[in-house]
Amino acid sequence: MSKQPEVDADRLLASVADFATIGATPAGGVNRQALSLEDRAARRLLAERALARGFTVFQDDIANLFIRREGRATALPPLLIGSHLDSQPTGGRFDGALGTLSAFEVLEALADAGIETERAVEVVAFTNEEGSRYSPGCMGSMAFAGVGTTSDWASTLATDGAQLADELATTLAALPEAVVRPIGHAISAFVELHIEQGPILEQEDVPIGVVTAVQGTKWLEVVFSGVAAHAGTTPLEFRKDPMSAAAAAIASLQSSVMPADPEARLTVGRIAAEPGSINVIPRSVTFTVDIRHPDAATLAAIDQQVREECTAVGARWNCDVTISQRVDMTPGRFSPSMTETIEEACNALGLKSRQMVSGAFHDALFVSRLAPTAMIFVPCRNGISHNEAEFVTDTHMISGARVLLKVVESLAIIGQTV
Amino acid sequence: MSKQPEVDADRLLASVADFATIGATPAGGVNRQALSLEDRAARRLLAERALARGFTVFQDDIANLFIRREGRATALPPLLIGSHLDSQPTGGRFDGALGTLSAFEVLEALADAGIETERAVEVVAFTNEEGSRYSPGCMGSMAFAGVGTTSDWASTLATDGAQLADELATTLAALPEAVVRPIGHAISAFVELHIEQGPILEQEDVPIGVVTAVQGTKWLEVVFSGVAAHAGTTPLEFRKDPMSAAAAAIASLQSSVMPADPEARLTVGRIAAEPGSINVIPRSVTFTVDIRHPDAATLAAIDQQVREECTAVGARWNCDVTISQRVDMTPGRFSPSMTETIEEACNALGLKSRQMVSGAFHDALFVSRLAPTAMIFVPCRNGISHNEAEFVTDTHMISGARVLLKVVESLAIIGQTV
Numbered sequence: 065m066s067k068q069p070e071v072d073a074d075r076l077l078a079s080v081a082d083f084a085t086i087g088a089t090p091a092g093g094v095n096r097q098a099l100s101l102e103d104r105a106a107r108r109l110l111a112e113r114a115l116a117r118g119f120t121v122f123q124d125d126i127a128n129l130f131i132r133r134e135g136r137a138t139a140l141p142p143l144l145i146g147s148h149l150d151s152q153p154t155g156g157r158f159d160g161a162l163g164t165l166s167a168f169e170v171l172e173a174l175a176d177a178g179i180e181t182e183r184a185v186e187v188v189a190f191t192n193e194e195g196s197r198y199s200p201g202c203m204g205s206m207a208f209a210g211v212g213t214t215s216d217w218a219s220t221l222a223t224d225g226a227q228l229a230d231e232l233a234t235t236l237a238a239l240p241e242a243v244v245r246p247i248g249h250a251i252s253a254f255v256e257l258h259i260e261q262g263p264i265l266e267q268e269d270v271p272i273g274v275v276t277a278v279q280g281t282k283w284l285e286v287v288f289s290g291v292a293a294h295a296g297t298t299p300l301e302f303r304k305d306p307m308s309a310a311a312a313a314i315a316s317l318q319s320s321v322m323p324a325d326p327e328a329r330l331t332v333g334r335i336a337a338e339p340g341s342i343n344v345i346p347r348s349v350t351f352t353v354d355i356r357h358p359d360a361a362t363l364a365a366i367d368q369q370v371r372e373e374c375t376a377v378g379a380r381w382n383c384d385v386t387i388s389q390r391v392d393m394t395p396g397r398f399s400p401s402m403t404e405t406i407e408e409a410c411n412a413l414g415l416k417s418r419q420m421v422s423g424a425f426h427d428a429l430f431v432s433r434l435a436p437t438a439m440i441f442v443p444c445r446n447g448i449s450h451n452e453a454e455f456v457t458d459t460h461m462i463s464g465a466r467v468l469l470k471v472v473e474s475l476a477i478i479g480q481t482v
Numbered sequence: 483m484s485k486q487p488e489v490d491a492d493r494l495l496a497s498v499a500d501f502a503t504i505g506a507t508p509a510g511g512v513n514r515q516a517l518s519l520e521d522r523a524a525r526r527l528l529a530e531r532a533l534a535r536g537f538t539v540f541q542d543d544i545a546n547l548f549i550r551r552e553g554r555a556t557a558l559p560p561l562l563i564g565s566h567l568d569s570q571p572t573g574g575r576f577d578g579a580l581g582t583l584s585a586f587e588v589l590e591a592l593a594d595a596g597i598e599t600e601r602a603v604e605v606v607a608f609t610n611e612e613g614s615r616y617s618p619g620c621m622g623s624m625a626f627a628g629v630g631t632t633s634d635w636a637s638t639l640a641t642d643g644a645q646l647a648d649e650l651a652t653t654l655a656a657l658p659e660a661v662v663r664p665i666g667h668a669i670s671a672f673v674e675l676h677i678e679q680g681p682i683l684e685q686e687d688v689p690i691g692v693v694t695a696v697q698g699t700k701w702l703e704v705v706f707s708g709v710a711a712h713a714g715t716t717p718l719e720f721r722k723d724p725m726s727a728a729a730a731a732i733a734s735l736q737s738s739v740m741p742a743d744p745e746a747r748l749t750v751g752r753i754a755a756e757p758g759s760i761n762v763i764p765r766s767v768t769f770t771v772d773i774r775h776p777d778a779a780t781l782a783a784i785d786q787q788v789r790e791e792c793t794a795v796g797a798r799w800n801c802d803v804t805i806s807q808r809v810d811m812t813p814g815r816f817s818p819s820m821t822e823t824i825e826e827a828c829n830a831l832g833l834k835s836r837q838m839v840s841g842a843f844h845d846a847l848f849v850s851r852l853a854p855t856a857m858i859f860v861p862c863r864n865g866i867s868h869n870e871a872e873f874v875t876d877t878h879m880i881s882g883a884r885v886l887l888k889v890v891e892s893l894a895i896i897g898q899t900v
Contacts, residue, residue: 342808
């Protein structure tokens with residue numbers, strides 16, 4: 065006869081610590097980029113622990129990894145919980161991993177208590193959420209939701225030159241224990257636990273964030289092209305200097321977009337000049353622009369502003385400009401019945417919660433197109449993430465996992481369909 | 483009995499074409515960076531042609547390459563002519579190579595005519611003039627002039643990660659035929675032929691430029707440091723974004739320094755952001771600043787302006803800034819008696835010439851600290867150099883070599899000491 069399932073706090077913390085050793089950086093973060101050796105090592109560790117517990121392991125053609133604990137009604141679509149295991153090049157140990165490992169802890173807690181759920185519960189680790197080694201991010205959840213297909217990105221090259229198709233094949237082959245399953249199977253719902261990656265929960269001392277919506281995101285690549293020439297002998301009137309144009313465009317956008325709208329985000333994270341010699345006026349300068357806003361129309365307006373400013377600056381500096389869109393994620397709203405379920409779980413556990421909009425995009429944004437979806441946020445120190453200094457307290461990790469378990473109980477045990 | 487020495491135009495043009503095949507790029511330029519495989523291949527070809535003509539070949543400890551044709555008075559310090567063989571990563575076929583190969587043509591012309599010079603004439607190819615693979619440039623001539631020593635730069639890393647000491651040893655070992663000679667031997671004078679790398683001679687339709695001075699150059703490396711954080715979740719007031727600071731600083735300097743002073747040059751040729759992810763506010767942004775001016779005091783003032791602007795902008799964007807000097811070359815004046823000798827040669831050959839200041843720095847700038855020095859400029863199309871499109875007409879190449887030969891006749895044959 066079964067008892068009340070409980071999160072094993074020590075096991076959860078040990079599990080987070082174990083995975084943090086895979087791709088560990090000297091500064092205490094992780095470098096476990098998508099489809100890398102480190103990513104494969106993390107997938108293997110999770111699969112081995114799953115098989116040891118008698119769960120089944122699946123992969124689909126973009127290497128999304130699924131751990132299934134069977135339910136009473138095997139024909140019912142499973143409840144999906146989880147996140148991702150890949151990280152930024154200098155990322156933290158919690159972004160993605162905490163949600164995936166908390167979900168696995170939930171499966172183990174159910175097994176420890178001998179609970180038979182109505183429907184199966186599956187843990188997922190989506191492929192390449194970060195998008196740092198291969199752009200765009202969220203490839204795994206996009207493919208799962210039918211927004212894109214593996215073949216769309218097969219020829220994509222990593223920042224280190226490796227082609228996606230090759231790294232994908234190697235990653236799939238590295239886990240022969242996993243049954244390969246067609247991509248995008250039916251699910252009853254999806255719940256993703258994640259760190260907030262912002263300062264709000266910590267500042268308000270609220271342990272749980274209930275995410276009602278996700279900001280929209282656009283990624284642009286801007287290339288200014290001029291004429292490479294000698295730094296010392298080329299007078300100003302003869303210059304077509306794309307670096308001057310790029311600097312003027314970035315400076316102008318940074319001093320206008322965010323100051324004008326507190327909900328807007330504009331970030332230039334990557335820039336390069338060709339040929340990149342100290343004493344050569346560059347032939348071209350390429351940079352990326354990441355813009356975000358919870359309102360689709362405002363997001364489109366900022367995108368337009370970036371294009372117009374770059375075009376105007378290019379003309380002023382006698383440079384050509386080309387702007388290409390790399391990512392376009394419309395803002396997303398989550399299912400109210402799902403957010404209610406999370407709030408009820410928090411109440412039942414006596415944990416304060418607050419509703420919030422996510423500034424980061426997440427796999428849940430795409431999965432919400434398939435089934436009712438919601439996210440549980442836990443606070444991270446100083447709101448810092450995508451950084452080796454990323455930190456979450458043990459208490460917050462444990463609270464988050466307990467809320468996730470409680471949500472799974474209401475969504476899977478009594479077989480509630482939302 | 484000897485006849486009048488003459489430049490062999492076909493041989494000179496063929497020689498320039500032969501060397502342009504070493505490190506040739508698809509776009510018709512060359513990538514023959516200092517101490518690379520391609521640089522070694524060019525050194526070998528020149529050494530083999532020298533030995534075939536019965537000249538002797540020397541190297542010093544920084545791999546400056548010397549081709550010596552003995553004179554009557556073997557004890558007299560030799561007359562030095564030449565330039566460099568290394569190129570920018572996407573450089574032209576004439577910058578450096580034309581001066582080195584014209585000097586070698588002069589040696590062959592003297593040999594063909596059976597001329598016995600009073601003092602020996604030596605052709606030099608100085609190591610790493612460009613400074614693109616290893617910074618700073620002009621290492622070979624700096625070491626030759628005692629401004630620096632090989633050990634100062636031994637641990638310098640190439641843009642491709644190779645350490646200078648290793649590449650230097652490999653380069654020296656690749657030419658066992660060359661006698662190793664102590665660095666910085668006495669010379670009577672130095673004459674360097676080079677392309678103008680600017681638009682003036684072509685625009686005024688003057689075939690020969692007589693260089694009276696070289697602009698001073700300073701290379702700075704600026705590093706703005708902030709805090710890496712998530713692009714989507716970090717509001718403006720929490721950001722310490724070094725990219726915003728770098729863009730503001732570059733934009734401000736580009737819109738002030740050169741517009742205010744037509745003789746000033748300011749170029750940002752290299753920039754990088756760490757960690758360089760599209761969706762991460764950078765931890766740091768590093769860029770180079772190349773500033774030039776013919777007046778030492780004004781050059782120092784611009785350097786000060788760059789430092790003050792970067793410091794002010796860093797404070798405005800809550801970022802730290804560190805500025806380090808990579809190169810500091812004071813403006814140089816050449817010997818009037820040498821420039822007169824070049825002007826007399828032009829008159830004797832019926833070639834128009836004009837005096838000018840060099841916007842580029844050259845090995846001659848350093849050698850002028852040791853002995854009377856001057857430079858001969860020939861026009862290049864549209865003033866473009868450090869670019870695969872760099873081009874010099876056959877006529878201008880031949881005229882330049884004939885002027886150099888005439889100058890050598892007056893400086894070496896009658897044993898004139900200047």
